[in-house]
Amino acid sequence: MYSFTQPNKKPLLKEDTKLWLIFICASVILYISFVIFLEIKTFLYNKDTDSFNKEIVSLKQKIIEMDSQKQFIYKQKTLYEDIMVKNSLMKDSIKNLLDLIPDPITLSSISFDKNKLIIYGITPTQDIYNMLMLPPLESIFTETKTYFYQMKNGWYKFKSENYLKEKE
C-alpha cells in the first residue's frame, strides 16, 4: 500500500550464514546417517541374537530328544545283551539237552517259545523216558508235563511240555 514500487526480493540469510548452515546441515546429515547406521546394526544384531536364541532353544530340544534316544538305545542295548545272553544260555541249554537225550529215544520235533519247550518224540518205554530223559528236563525247567501215546508196535509217542517260571 502507498508504494509506487515493489520491494526487491530479500534473501533470508547472509552469505556466511548460508555457508555455516551448509556445514551444520552436512554435520547433522552425517550424524543422522551414523545414528541410522548404528540403529540398523543394532537391529540386525538383535535379529541375530533372536535367531541364535531360537537356535539354542531348538538345539536344547534336540539334545533332550537325543538324550531320550540315547536312553532308548541304552535300553535296547541292554535288551539286546539280555537277549544275547538268553539266546546263548538257550543255545547252551539246547546243546546240553540234545547231549542229554539218550540213544533209545528219538526226537521228532522241538519247538521253543519264550518260557516253554515242547518236545515231540518216540520212546521204547515210558520208564526209559522217565529214567533217562525226565531228570535233566526237571533240573532245567520249573514245570514239566509229559503225555504218552502208545503206538501199534508197543513204543510210545510222547509230548513233553516244559515251562520256566519267570521270577517276579
Next chain:
Amino acid sequence: MFIKDLLFKPNLIAFYKEEDQYKLLNEKYKKNQVIFSETKEFKNKKEMTEYIDLVIEDNPQTYISTFIDSPNQGVVPSCNKQKYKELGIDIENIKFLCIKNKYSFYTTLYELVELKKTYAKLDFLYSAFALIDFTSTLRHNALYILTTKEFSYVLIYNNHIPVFSDIFPITEESGETSEEEGIEDISDIDIVEDFDETLDEDIESIDEEEEEEKENIENLNFEYKIMEHIKTALQEYYENGSDFVEKIFIFDTIGIENNITDMIMDELFIESSVDKFDILKTINKISRENV
C-alpha cells in the same frame, strides 16, 4: 511466513534528502516495539549508500524506503483514468496508485526511473501526500500542509477523500530571503565594527542575539510563506465551489512557530494546529505495514 516473522526481524531504513544532507533512520521492530533505532545524517549519497550496504550485509531483510520530494506528484480523487484526462494529466507518462478504490496518488514515470536509478536498492517509494494520508485523522473539510525545507505539500480532504493537492516550493523563495539576510548581515557587521574590540564578550553576546534574530526572521519568513501557501491553496480550492475548510493541520519538519495558528485565525478565521512531523518515522510506519 510465521516462522519467517518469528526468526527474521527486518531492518527498516527510511531516508530523504534535505538540502545537501541525507537524513536516515534505521529501525528494527519486535512485535510492536522498537528494539533498535539509529538516526544518521550523511553529507553525500556515497556515505549513505555505504552505510546501507553495511546494514544489508548484516541483515539481508532490510527494506529501504523514501518519499518523492519533488513537484512531480499529486493526488486525484478517483481511480478512473478518465478523471486524469479531465484534469489534463497525461496518463501515459505517469504511474498512479489506487487507494481503497476511491482516490489515487500519482507520480511521473521519469521521476520513478530517476529515483530507481539513483537509489538502486530502494524497496518502497511513497508520495509525499501518502505520508499525510497515512497520518491524517480528520478527513472531512480539513486542510493538511506538510512543510519541508524545500516544499510544502497541501492536501485537502472532503468526505474522507483527498480532493485537492498542491505543492509549493520553499527553497527558491528562501534563496531570495538569504540575499536579503546577506544585506542585513553587512549592515550588522558595520554596527559591530563600531564597538570596541576589547569588549569581545559583549560582541559575542550581541552576535548570538543577532543570530537568534536572524533565525526568528527566517522562521517568520517561513511562517509567512506557509500562510501564503495555505491562502493560495484555499483560493484555488474554493474556486471550484467546494465546501469550507474547517480545520488546518500543519505537519512541521522545519520548526514553525506556534503563533502561525493565531495568524491563520486572524486572517482566515480557521482553527489550526501545528504538529511536529517526523518524516522518517512515518515512512517506516508505512513500510512496516508493507513488509
